[in-house]
Amino acid sequence: MKYQLHPAYPHLQPLIDHIDDYFQNATQILHAERNEIRSVRFNDQDYVIKSFKIPHIVNRFAYRYLRSSKAERSYQYSLKLGEETCPEPVAYIERFQSVGLSRSYFISRHFHYDFTIRPLLDDDAFEGRTEILQKFAEFTYGLHQRGILHRDYSPGNILIKKCVDNYQFNIIDVNRMQFKRLNLRDRLTNFARLMVDDTTMKVMLDRYAQIIDKPQDEILAKAIGYRDQFADRRQLKNKLRGRG
Numbered sequence: 001m002k003y004q005l006h007p008a009y010p011h012l013q014p015l016i017d018h019i020d021d022y023f024q025n026a027t028q029i030l031h032a033e034r035n036e037i038r039s040v041r042f043n044d045q046d047y048v049i050k051s052f053k054i055p056h057i058v059n060r061f062a063y064r065y066l067r068s069s070k071a072e073r074s075y076q077y078s079l080k081l082g083e084e085t086c087p088e089p090v091a092y093i094e095r096f097q098s099v100g101l102s103r104s105y106f107i108s109r110h111f112h113y114d115f116t117i118r119p120l121l122d123d124d125a126f127e128g129r130t131e132i133l134q135k136f137a138e139f140t141y142g143l144h145q146r147g148i149l150h151r152d153y154s155p156g157n158i159l160i161k162k163c164v165d166n167y168q169f170n171i172i173d174v175n176r177m178q179f180k181r182l183n184l185r186d187r188l189t190n191f192a193r194l195m196v197d198d199t200t201m202k203v204m205l206d207r208y209a210q211i212i213d214k215p216q217d218e219i220l221a222k223a224i225g226y227r228d229q230f231a232d233r234r235q236l237k238n239k240l241r242g243r244g
């Protein structure tokens with residue numbers, strides 16, 4: 001077993017030592033698809049455990065010997081992102097079997113959000129929609145200025161908490177990140193995975209254009225172009241996989 005426990009959480013050592021049991025016995029299941037996400041309470045604090053799907057044979061080997069596992073990357077990248085941007089990372093744990101990585105976990109603080117951005121994108125009548133979309137554009141700009149590119153910036157990975165008179169955004173699922181100086185294409189392509197209609201794009205991109213002081217129609221047209229390219233590629237991919 002290989003693991004790292006954040007120095008601020010030494011009292012969570014038992015959770016690390018018996019992670020399989022804690023995960024199995026957790027009753028709050030937040031998400032159960034490819035990966036499984038459960039929440040556990042420990043000393044009056046809620047923690048989220050993400051259990052990654054066991055990779056296929058080639059990657060089991062690669063994740064052991066050639067590159068960091070998704071669990072480790074989630075942990076390291078969350079540290080890099082820092083508080084206020086993502087749920088605080090607590091630990092990652094990797095277990096091995098003869099050929100390589102088997103089960104792996106990423107533990108973070110449970111962020112008690114009110115909604116992901118998905119219902120808001122899907123519903124034109126969502127309360128405060130325009131304001132939240134504009135604030136989201138500002139949040140995204142903030143990431144971009146810090147040289148952060150979330151490579152899976154999709155609706156389920158953007159959590160929103162309503163505060164007194166503001167909204168707090170947190171990103172999750174952060175194992176595919178790039179840290180670099182971003183050009184305009186990187187920035188605008190980042191909105192593609194949200195897969196939203198032109199009207200919704202306009203609300204976000206107009207605000208983004210305003211902040212970077214560029215013509216709104218030009219920025220919107222480019223962003224829509226990148227979204228369409230992404231949608232075409234995805235459609236082609238699904239077709240090739242026999243899904244479309």
Ligand SMILES: Nc1ncnc2c1ncn2[C@@H]1O[C@H](COP(=O)(O)OP(=O)(O)OP(=O)(O)O)[C@@H](O)[C@H]1O
Binds near residue numbers: 172
């Ligand atoms: N730290 C957290 N605090 C609160 N909720 C969380 C946290 N981490 C994950 N979740 C919940 O679990 C959901 C899925 O998490 P995540 O995006 O990390 O999994 P995923 O890799 O997308 O899973 P899959 O690939 O199976 O779709 C989120 O949309 C959110 O509801």
Ligand SMILES: [Mg+2]
Binds near residue numbers: 156157172173
């Ligand atoms: Mg996700």
